[in-house]
Amino acid sequence: MxxxxxxxxxxxxxxxxxxxxxxxxxxxxxxxxxxxxxxxxxxxxxxxxxxxxxxxxxxxxxxxxxxxxxxxxxxxxxxxxxxxxxxxxxxxxxxxxxxxxxxxxxxxxxxxxxxxxxxxxxxxxxxxxxxxxxxxxxxxxxxxxxxxxxxxxxxxxxxxxxxxxxxxxxxxxxxxxxxxxxxxxxxxxxxxxxxxxxxxxxxxxxxxxxxxxxxGGEPALAMEVANRIASGDLGQRIVLPADSEGSLLHSLADMQGQLRNITSNIRNLSGELDSSAGSMSDAAHQLQKSSAVQSESTRSMSVSVEEVLQSIQQLGSQSHDVGGEAQSAGQMVSDCEQLIHATANDISHIAERIGSAASAIDDLNKQTDAIASITRTIHDIADQTNLLALNAAIEAARAGEMGRGFAVVADEVRKLAERTGVATVEISGQIETIRQGMTGVVSVMQSSVDASNHGVEQTHTAREAISGIRQNTDQIVEHIQGISLALHEQQSAMGDMAQRIEIIASMTESNQATVEASAAASDQLNSHAKALNAAVGVFRS
Structure with a gap:
């Protein structure tokens, strides 16, 4: 020793x-x-x-x-x-x-x-x-x-x-x-x-x-250094005397350097979190707009299907116009197929963006875990420092008048340790709040991804149905003699397609609600990131 x-x-x-x-x-x-x-x-x-x-x-x-x-x-x-x-x-x-x-x-x-x-x-x-x-x-x-x-x-x-x-x-x-x-x-x-x-x-x-x-020097110097560190001033220059290794002043200098590095890392991470949260918020709002457009397109497609169905019914009553109407129906079916294909692509893109955002949030959650581990280490160090200061104050009190000065130093160190512990607890609380918010966002985004995948599957089904309708209309044009039977089949197919389009419209509205919730969660995450950045700003390097 x-x-x-x-x-x-x-x-x-x-x-x-x-x-x-x-x-x-x-x-x-x-x-x-x-x-x-x-x-x-x-x-x-x-x-x-x-x-x-x-x-x-x-x-x-x-x-x-x-x-x-x-x-x-x-x-x-x-x-x-x-x-x-x-x-x-x-x-x-x-x-x-x-x-x-x-x-x-x-x-x-x-x-x-x-x-x-x-x-x-x-x-x-x-x-x-x-x-x-x-x-x-x-x-x-x-x-x-x-x-x-x-x-x-x-x-x-x-x-x-x-x-x-x-x-x-x-x-x-x-x-x-x-x-x-x-x-x-x-x-x-x-x-x-x-x-x-x-x-x-x-x-x-x-x-x-x-x-x-x-x-490591005068008690007043150690108290001044400790008070400046406690006030958040981590940029002070501590002049260490020769052969001061292992002293309290040397430990305070090491603690200041470690705190400066930790706060710098937290500040950088909070800045990245703020930037990522802002980007995710912008993407969520853009996704919200795209979802609104998708919902409007779905409603338009539903109206178009109704019109096609009415046209087929009119073809049944007006057989002499069946050829022209069949061509019009074929064209409308082609347009509908393209619209459904575009809708499926949009939903796929939305799902990919939501997945990327969820992955970014998960990485951010891991970074907050690392920050929480660091704050726990700081809290443990503060608790140990508090215990050592308390033991030193007790032994100084036993020494009587000779230990009075050391008792004052020990008491100040204990107060510093308590304030450090309180600060780490507050930081841990903020990090836990951010983690809970990010967990909710990830859950919501996962639900959105699942719903979007389901919507893509439904659009594929609808596209296949539209393809069948187009083939049927081609057959109507080519085989005018079987127009009655073809019109009946088209009417049945269009009814089924109308039901499917209604389902798609309902799912699109649900996706839009999910996207709105994701946008709100992104805004909340952005707010938490700004709060974390402001909290870290207390420490001056």
Missing amino acids: SRKTQKLKPILVGFIAIVVALLLTLGLVTLFSLERIDETAHYEQDVTNALVQNMTDVRYHVVQIQQFLTDVSATGDADGYKDAEEHYQALQKNLPTISRLDPQLADKVNAMQQAVDQFYSVGKRMAKAYVEGGREAGNVLMKEKGGGFDDRAEELTKQVEALNTLIHQQDSTAYAAMNHTTAQLRNMTLGLAALLVIVVSLGGVLLYRRVFGVL
């Missing part, structure tokens, strides 16, 4: 899929990173901050226990025991809380718990020794190496500071991890955004080149 014939739909779908995939990736990465940041923030808020707060409380309570027990040792105030006990009980809450918040610190907390218990126990004994045993007894418990109050306090302070330092390190680590996650999110977001911008830019350029490659 060449670059020009590739469809835009796969490119648009692929471009949209890539953009959507990048957006989804960006969204998923952002969501995942935000969840990690949220987890770190929650840990910082729920665990680290609580650990720091509890360690602050532990340091405070240790200092307070040391302070109150020292006050009891110095002043002997027993209320200090109660205050020290309160802070000791507070420590019993803070230390388990630290173990619960961070199970990894459980061992250190347990060791600190033991140190607190020992520190508190030694402190109470020291205070009691100061109160009950005096300064020296108290100093012994305070200064005892490894187990005295000062050493216990120092050891407990070291454990508290170590645990506090560890918790603050965890807090710093969590904060650094959150900053690292935030930086990763920022970098990945910027990277994906940059990649998205690059893909959209490259995709936009590709779509721009592809759309212009498919259109």
Whole structure:
């Protein structure tokens, strides 16, 4: 498949899929990173901050226990025991809380718990020794190496500071991890955004080149060309850019050329049809005149036969004039024979002309069939163009704002296809009307040919009868003795001939009506040919 014939739909779908995939990736990465940041923030808020707060409380309570027990040792105030006990009980809450918040610190907390218990126990004994045993007894418990109050306090302070330092390190680590996650999110977001911008830019350029490659130029130029073709202007010069084969503009140029050739052929055929219809109309009118003359001649012949019959009757009553009358009758019979012969020739000529006209109309009917086939092809092309334009408009609508311009072009192409389809339907209707009219004319002419052939046969019969009469009259002249019998035979023969002439007269009148109908059909065909020529004249080459 060449670059020009590739469809835009796969490119648009692929471009949209890539953009959507990048957006989804960006969204998923952002969501995942935000969840990690949220987890770190929650840990910082729920665990680290609580650990720091509890360690602050532990340091405070240790200092307070040391302070109150020292006050009891110095002043002997027993209320200090109660205050020290309160802070000791507070420590019993803070230390388990630290173990619960961070199970990894459980061992250190347990060791600190033991140190607190020992520190508190030694402190109470020291205070009691100061109160009950005096300064020296108290100093012994305070200064005892490894187990005295000062050493216990120092050891407990070291454990508290170590645990506090560890918790603050965890807090710093969590904060650094959150900053690292935030930086990763920022970098990945910027990277994906940059990649998205690059893909959209490259995709936009590709779509721009592809759309212009498919259109063959500016959409406005394609619209202008399509509108001028739709208005019937087939003589415009379409300037095609290089490498435009397979584009819409190139297809419009091809369509214009094909339409110009088709309309030119239709115009030529309609001109020939107009000329043929005019000739056939003139021939039909001439045939009508000849038929009228034939009818008048037939009536004259009928009158002549009646006169011959009367003459024969007079010969019967006036035998002495039979010779002269017989010669007159013979002459009249000869004239009648010639008249019948001329009538038969005229009818034969009429039948030949009608047959030629019918053949010409049949050829014309075949030409209209070819025109109808061409219009059907145009209609099919218009339907296919309409369907493709509709699909392109749907895909452009799916593309949103980016496909708006292409949707307008597709809509204009669809409208052009619809107008083309309507025009072809109108042409097909005109052609069908012409075909029906020509079919009627052919049928009428065939009937006229059959009737004329029958009339020729009847004239041959009448001519033979007249020939017999002439022979009889010759015999009357030669054989005057058998005049009575001959006159009787002549009378019978003339009666039969009169009947036949009446039949001929009736058939001639029928032929005249048929010829008149043929002339009317020829006039109608001529009118249709002019209408077809006017319809084709809409297209300008």
